[in-house]
Amino acid sequence: MDKKLWQIIEKEIKRQEETLELIPSENFVDLETLFIVGSPLMNKYAEGYPAKRYYPGNKYIDEIENLAKERALKAFKLNPNKWSVNVQPYSGSPANLAVYLGLINPGETIMGLNLFHGGHLTHGHKVSYTGKLFNSIQYCVKDKGIDFKELEKLALEYKPKIIISGITAYPRTLDFKKFYEISKKVGAYHVADIAHISGLVIANLHPSPFPYADVVTMTTHKTLRGPRGAVIFMRKELEEKINKSVFPGLQGGPHMHTIAGIAYAFGRALKKDFYNYQKQIVKNSKKLAEELIKRGFELYTGGTDNHLMIIDLKPLGLDGKTTEALLERANIIANRNSLPSDTSPFNPSGIRVGTPAITYRGMKEKEMIEIAEFFERILIKKEKPEKIKKEVINLTKKFPLPYRKWLRMANKIL
Numbered sequence: 001m002d003k004k005l006w007q008i009i010e011k012e013i014k015r016q017e018e019t020l021e022l023i024p025s026e027n028f029v030d031l032e033t034l035f036i037v038g039s040p041l042m043n044k045y046a047e048g049y050p051a052k053r054y055y056p057g058n059k060y061i062d063e064i065e066n067l068a069k070e071r072a073l074k075a076f077k078l079n080p081n082k083w084s085v086n087v088q089p090y091s092g093s094p095a096n097l098a099v100y101l102g103l104i105n106p107g108e109t110i111m112g113l114n115l116f117h118g119g120h121l122t123h124g125h126k127v128s129y130t131g132k133l134f135n136s137i138q139y140c141v142k143d144k145g146i147d148f149k150e151l152e153k154l155a156l157e158y159k160p161k162i163i164i165s166g167i168t169a170y171p172r173t174l175d176f177k178k179f180y181e182i183s184k185k186v187g188a189y190h191v192a193d194i195a196h197i198s199g200l201v202i203a204n205l206h207p208s209p210f211p212y213a214d215v216v217t218m219t220t221h222k223t224l225r226g227p228r229g230a231v232i233f234m235r236k237e238l239e240e241k242i243n244k245s246v247f248p249g250l251q252g253g254p255h256m257h258t259i260a261g262i263a264y265a266f267g268r269a270l271k272k273d274f275y276n277y278q279k280q281i282v283k284n285s286k287k288l289a290e291e292l293i294k295r296g297f298e299l300y301t302g303g304t305d306n307h308l309m310i311i312d313l314k315p316l317g318l319d320g321k322t323t324e325a326l327l328e329r330a331n332i333i334a335n336r337n338s339l340p341s342d343t344s345p346f347n348p349s350g351i352r353v354g355t356p357a358i359t360y361r362g363m364k365e366k367e368m369i370e371i372a373e374f375f376e377r378i379l380i381k382k383e384k385p386e387k388i389k390k391e392v393i394n395l396t397k398k399f400p401l402p403y404r405k406w407l408r409m410a411n412k413i414l
């Protein structure tokens with residue numbers, strides 16, 4: 001047993017057990033996912049697609065990839081005659097790049113939501129290759145929602161080939177129909193990136209982009225609670241272009257252990273429990289937002305419709321970096337985040353808070369009140385975070401994670 005390495009793993013497990021994980025893009029996998037992703041499937045090279053591999057020995061690997069695809073389509077109730085799915089992208093960023101490169105040429109125009117307003121780096125931000133390889137035009141949020149007036153004006157002026165709808169730090173419902181209508185008007189593909197909200201879409205707690213999109217991408221490790229990875233759904237007529245772009249365009253051998261974990265995650269998403277979990281994520285998010293507002297916090301767009309919210313720290317005279325560090329001293333993990341009024345991403349004035357991970361642990365509305373109180377005591381009443389840390393650890397102990405069992409098993413058999 002590699003003692004040094006296992007000691008670090010154990011420390012990280014303890015950290016996860018004893019902290020309140022409020023980063024909206026993080027979640028906790030279950031033990032079955034850990035076993036599947038750690039399985040000998042990891043050993044197999046399977047470049048290509050089922051029944052069209054560049055390596056021999058892929059009989060069972062094909063079965064696994066086909067199962068993942070079948071369940072992914074089923075989870076979103078998609079007609080397999082109209083939609084295809086690629087489960088091979090290594091993660092969300094390469095999935096998005098593969099889609100853009102599959103559909104259009106470098107130098108052509110894409111349009112996505114500005115990073116400071118809640119968009120993702122891969123939606124055309126200037127430091128991402130998506131903003132360097134393509135001519136990137138960014139739209140914004142105005143008042144409490146996407147500024148569709150400006151979006152349409154920009155689309156008519158710049159004639160993008162792709163319009164991306166998708167969020168990473170925007171707490172409101174997206175109107176995919178409006179994106180579709182503007183895309184159609186200018187002859188652009190509509191690519192929806194539902195990385196954050198995929199679980200909510202499956203559970204019908206957020207409108208589906210599928211009636212209105214040509215391509216839908218998502219990561220598998222956020223609200224879906226699967227292993228790190230991504231999938232791309234595309235209308236049948238785009239299948240060849242996008243599949244070729246993923247492999248051989250951008251990637252080599254698919255990570256079959258991850259794809260098996262994705263098959264498991266979509267299988268779980270077909271069960272009733274999954275719906276209840278997603279419903280509680282949103283209930284918790286709304287409750288936490290309400291309790292924060294009650295205590296004097298200001299939230300970006302005034303609240304939340306989904307699994308996340310962003311506190312505007314400027315009225316408190318705080319910034320994102322200081323706040324992130326103060327909270328971490330109390331074992332509360334929430335990440336700093338830019339807001340539209342910021343000029344530099346290095347010193348953002350927001351803190352992003354989400355409920356998927358704490359909801360998986362079993363926390364409900366009662367705990368949201370406690371968490372809002374922790375925020376108030378640290379950030380408004382200026383209590384010492386170290387004092388609150390003990391209370392946070394006590395709270396986490398009531399909602400255990402399953403990883404000690406896994407660690408004990410590893411210790412026993414290795």
Ligand SMILES: Cc1ncc(COP(=O)(O)O)c(C=O)c1O
Pocket residue numbers: 025091092093094096120122166167168193194195196219229
């Ligand atoms: C909307 C969105 N798209 C893409 C990604 C990128 O995913 P990954 O970190 O797996 O590359 C993220 C990650 O946070 C995201 O929020």
